[in-house]
Amino acid sequence: MTLHVTNTLTGETEPFEPQDPEHVLLYYCGLTVSDPPHLGHARSWVHVDVMHRWLEFIGYDVRHVENFTDVNEKIVARVGEDDLGEDEADVAETYIGRTLADMRSLNLLRAEVYPRVSEHVPEIIDLVETLVEKGYAYESNGSVYFDVTSFEDYGTLSNQDIDEIESQGDPDERSEKRHPADFALWKADGVDADAVAEHRHEGVDHGGDPPAGQTWDSPWGEGRPGWHIECSAMSMTHLDETLDIHVGGRDLVFPHHENEIAQSEAATGERFANYWLHCELFQMADEKMSSSLGNFVTVDEAVDRWGTNVLRTFLTAGSYNSTQLYSDETITEAEERWDQLERAHEAAAEAVDSPDARTKIEDEQLRRAVSTARDEFRAAMNDDFNTREAQSALLSIASAANRHLEADEPAVGDSESESESEKADEDKGYDYRGLCQAVDALEELGSILGLSFAGDTTGSAALAGEVVDLVLDVRERERDSGNYERADDLRDELEALGIEVQDTDEGPTHRLPSGEKE
RNA sequence: GCCAAGGUGGCAGAGUCCGGCCGAACGCAGCGGCCUGCAGAGCCGCCCACCGCCGGUUCAAAUCCGGCCCUUGGCUCCA
Numbered sequence: 001m002t003l004h005v006t007n008t009l010t011g012e013t014e015p016f017e018p019q020d021p022e023h024v025l026l027y028y029c030g031l032t033v034s035d036p037p038h039l040g041h042a043r044s045w046v047h048v049d050v051m052h053r054w055l056e057f058i059g060y061d062v063r064h065v066e067n068f069t070d071v072n073e074k075i076v077a078r079v080g081e082d083d084l085g086e087d088e089a090d091v092a093e094t095y096i097g098r099t100l101a102d103m104r105s106l107n108l109l110r111a112e113v114y115p116r117v118s119e120h121v122p123e124i125i126d127l128v129e130t131l132v133e134k135g136y137a138y139e140s141n142g143s144v145y146f147d148v149t150s151f152e153d154y155g156t157l158s159n160q161d162i163d164e165i166e167s168q169g170d171p172d173e174r175s176e177k178r179h180p181a182d183f184a185l186w187k188a189d190g191v192d193a194d195a196v197a198e199h200r201h202e203g204v205d206h207g208g209d210p211p212a213g214q215t216w217d218s219p220w221g222e223g224r225p226g227w228h229i230e231c232s233a234m235s236m237t238h239l240d241e242t243l244d245i246h247v248g249g250r251d252l253v254f255p256h257h258e259n260e261i262a263q264s265e266a267a268t269g270e271r272f273a274n275y276w277l278h279c280e281l282f283q284m285a286d287e288k289m290s291s292s293l294g295n296f297v298t299v300d301e302a303v304d305r306w307g308t309n310v311l312r313t314f315l316t317a318g319s320y321n322s323t324q325l326y327s328d329e330t331i332t333e334a335e336e337r338w339d340q341l342e343r344a345h346e347a348a349a350e351a352v353d354s355p356d357a358r359t360k361i362e363d364e365q366l367r368r369a370v371s372t373a374r375d376e377f378r379a380a381m382n383d384d385f386n387t388r389e390a391q392s393a394l395l396s397i398a399s400a401a402n403r404h405l406e407a408d409e410p411a412v413g414d415s416e417s418e419s420e421s422e423k424a425d426e427d428k429g430y431d432y433r434g435l436c437q438a439v440d441a442l443e444e445l446g447s448i449l450g451l452s453f454a455g456d457t458t459g460s461a462a463l464a465g466e467v468v469d470l471v472l473d474v475r476e477r478e479r480d481s482g483n484y485e486r487a488d489d490l491r492d493e494l495e496a497l498g499i500e501v502q503d504t505d506e507g508p509t510h511r512l513p514s515g516e517k518e
Numbered sequence: 519g520c521c522a523a524g525g526u527g528g529c530a531g532a533g534u535c536c537g538g539c540c541g542a543a544c545g546c547a548g549c550g551g552c553c554u555g556c557a558g559a560g561c562c563g564c565c566c567a568c569c570g571c572c573g574g575u576u577c578a579a580a581u582c583c584g585g586c587c588c589u590u591g592g593c594u595c596c597a
Contacts, residue, residue, distance in 0.1 A: 044597040249597030333546050392544035406561045
């Protein structure tokens with residue numbers, strides 16, 4: 001079974017075949033760095049990250065490029081706010097730093113390059129010149145527009161009819177365009193002050209008139225790159241004229257991706273991307289999540305609140321290409337799933353390390369379950385990165401391991417006699433081979449979803465763990481002497497701190513609050 | 519208006535491409551039991567679905583075909 005992906009270009013699920021059998025060229029349309037990233041961005045990032053990890057897991061060398069749009073009127077609009085900086089570049093820099101930190105906190109694999117528009121203006125100008133020379137673009141009043149009527153396939157990605165498309169871009173440029181659907185490749189002069197004003201936050205003192213934003217010299221005079229040309233220029237610079245996979249949010253299909261295809265293919269005569277994958281968006285329980293409504297949760301808030309593992313479990317709880325409901329309930333459910341995985345992993349790992357671990361009871365079932373789950377995981381991921389199914393496979397390993405640990409009396413068949421099971425009871429032990437396989441599978445497959453079972457065993461977390469153990473020792477003594485009230489108080493107090501206490505046959509165990517920082 | 523996606527149990531969410539193993543996965547919630555000083559966790563079992571509506575094809579449809587109703591998103595910056 002090979003990897004199949006749903007290609008927006010065809011609307012079909014197709015077998016994935018990169019141009020080079022060993023390498024995959026992956027481009028992801030990154031952020032405009034004018035605001036802190038929110039959970040919606042995180043959802044796409046995580047899914048792209050899972051794609052990246054899975055492609056590597058099945059043997060490809062992935063060349064992953066993700067841009068930062070650091071030239072944009074929305075960024076100019078932030079100039080003067082708080083301590084974001086004194087000009088467009090400063091603001092962009094601030095947000096790029098913040099974005100990279102957010103990405104790290106989500107345990108994302110790094111892209112190979114994070115190119116920025118401001119560093120690729122010469123390439124952009126070259127590309128625009130080529131388009132003008134080939135007759136796909138025209139200069140008008142110092143700006144350059146792409147002539148959509150000159151590109152036969154315009155509209156295929158988004159299934160649009162050119163005549164149905166309403167004007168792109170701001171009203172001022174309409175008069176300069178031959179066709180309403182034509183879009184800007186290069187814009188004369190600085191940013192439009194009105195556009196900047198429109199994106200400014202209300203009630204914030206920006207200190208005077210909006211700055212013009214950076215401009216560059218070009219064959220058509222001073223100006224700035226248009227809104228779509230950057231991705232074409234940067235992906236060609238860092239990858240190739242033809243990409244294997246181009247990913248982005250569903251909301252970018254039109255006009256952004258449509259325009260990317262037109263300008264790229266017109267310029268090179270080559271197919272721009274073989275597979276277009278689109279990440280679906282969040283749906284809020286009552287309304288949509290959007291910047292304008294201000295109802296989004298920023299990535300750093302979410303990581304603080306839920307922790308990386310819970311968040312990633314949540315974000316991969318649906319397919320990348322289906323919308324996902326965001327609500328307290330759905331995220332709590334994800335937390336529940338993660339807890340289950342983590343507890344099972346911990347129990348299995350502990351059992352493996354314990355002195356009781358030895359081949360004693362039949363673990364054929366466990367081993368079969370692990371192996372089946374691995375197959376299911378692989379099949380799920382190969383089926384258009386079905387992360388929800390993949391989670392199911394993980395959970396089935398967890399419950400198989402739990403079942404095995406539970407059966408520390410050889411209750412595996414139904415035919416034992418009483419005396420046999422009594423005898424075994426005194427002699428109980430775990431078969432560690434199956435458990436080892438379960439632990440390995442959880443770690444290995446979990447890591448493909450970016451989940452990490454490696455608890456924080458360093459620094460303050462380790463110390464905290466020791467302190468909790470100390471408290472639990474005290475509590476055990478209270479319990480031994482029948483002083484349950486006092487013991488329960490201790491448990492309640494630990495619980496109030498987010499520390500989960502469980503009494504087991506082997507003594508009490510605890511879990512520190514997962515992922516919460518500090 | 520145009521384009522797209524989708525309507526599956528109390529919730530959430532796979533399965534729909536390649537019709538039968540789907541009387542429908544996994545999880546949450548609920549119920550009963552085991553275990554436990556209690557709780558939690560875990561385990562076992564149960565409960566809950568005529569798969570939006572109508573019609574068609576077929577030995578067989580959640581899955582294919584036709585019609586209808588409804589929801590969401592995009593068409594302006596947007597992951």
